[in-house]
Amino acid sequence: MKLSDLRIIVTGAAQGMGAHFVQRLVEAGAKVAAGDVNEAALAKLPDGVFKARLDVSKEEDVRRFVADAAVAMGGVNALVNNAGIIRDGLLVRKDRNTGAITTLSTEAWNAVIGVNLTGVTLMTREVVSTMVRNETRPGVIVNISSVARHGNRGQTNYVAAKSAIATNAVTWAREFAPFGIRVGAVAPGMIETPMTQGMNQKARDALVAAIPVGRIGVPEDIWLGVRFVLECDYFNGRTLDVDGGLVM
Numbered sequence: 001m002k003l004s005d006l007r008i009i010v011t012g013a014a015q016g017m018g019a020h021f022v023q024r025l026v027e028a029g030a031k032v033a034a035g036d037v038n039e040a041a042l043a044k045l046p047d048g049v050f051k052a053r054l055d056v057s058k059e060e061d062v063r064r065f066v067a068d069a070a071v072a073m074g075g076v077n078a079l080v081n082n083a084g085i086i087r088d089g090l091l092v093r094k095d096r097n098t099g100a101i102t103t104l105s106t107e108a109w110n111a112v113i114g115v116n117l118t119g120v121t122l123m124t125r126e127v128v129s130t131m132v133r134n135e136t137r138p139g140v141i142v143n144i145s146s147v148a149r150h151g152n153r154g155q156t157n158y159v160a161a162k163s164a165i166a167t168n169a170v171t172w173a174r175e176f177a178p179f180g181i182r183v184g185a186v187a188p189g190m191i192e193t194p195m196t197q198g199m200n201q202k203a204r205d206a207l208v209a210a211i212p213v214g215r216i217g218v219p220e221d222i223w224l225g226v227r228f229v230l231e232c233d234y235f236n237g238r239t240l241d242v243d244g245g246l247v248m
């Protein structure tokens with residue numbers, strides 16, 4: 001699809017990669033609807049973008065946001081499922097000194113699954129229903145997965161969600177093909193955003209040493225992947241790893 005033909009919803013759009021995608025889409029002439037729980041940061045996005053509070057894990061929010069965005073943009077033909085959170089922790093941890101056992105809390109499990117998996121599913125269900133109801137075609141959905149989907153220590157909840165949304169790009173590509181809707185995923189490696197800013201220097205240096213291209217990524221690297229999925233009508237059901245070669 002041509003970027004200028006897009007009437008596209010971006011979730012988690014207030015900062016980091018989402019805000020960068022919005023900026024690039026506006027520059028390309030797309031109509032954009034930006035949703036996020038952080039309303040103050042949303043307000044800083046470019047003029048002309050439809051901006052509204054959206055918690056992707058809440059069914060009512062999702063219904064209202066998609067309906068309002070479709071009215072504001074004159075329809076919807078694309079979605080970037082970008083909203084995501086982390087609540088890292090080992091599933092079972094034994095303290096070396098005291099021997100005490102601690103575990104990943106059920107709250108941390110539910111929070112990450114709620115946003116990163118249920119949220120992606122609710123958004124996709126609502127947007128695709130709207131497209132099908134309005135006989136909008138072609139359409140395209142992009143899931144922002146992660147290279148963590150291959151498995152990563154300390155991220156049981158995140159890995160479960162990010163691998164599920166990559167695999168469901170396949171499920172949905174098969175299910176939505178009769179509607180003229182493609183689905184793809186982009187799996188970033190380590191990218192410089194507010195999500196990763198808390199990392200200490202030692203861990204950062206070790207990570208850079210493990211990335212063959214020799215640097216942490218920036219949101220523009222991932223935009224190039226998202227843009228490819230949006231534009232290439234022959235890309236379907238696959239996940240594009242954009243990680244500098246970290247997990248090859």
Ligand SMILES: NC(=O)c1ccc[n+]([C@@H]2O[C@H](COP(=O)([O-])OP(=O)(O)OC[C@H]3O[C@@H](n4cnc5c(N)ncnc54)[C@H](O)[C@@H]3O)[C@@H](O)[C@H]2O)c1
Nearest residue numbers: 012015016017037055056082083084146188190191193195
């Ligand atoms: N930064 C990385 O290294 C990296 C690597 C791989 C994948 N990712 C994924 O890329 C996506 C963007 O990450 P980022 O680094 O820009 O993160 P970020 O924390 O900078 O931005 C995430 C945005 O999502 C919003 N959000 C959180 N919960 C929400 C909810 N329930 N409903 C709507 N919005 C919500 C936040 O308010 C925030 O604006 C996420 O899905 C993340 O898991 C990031």
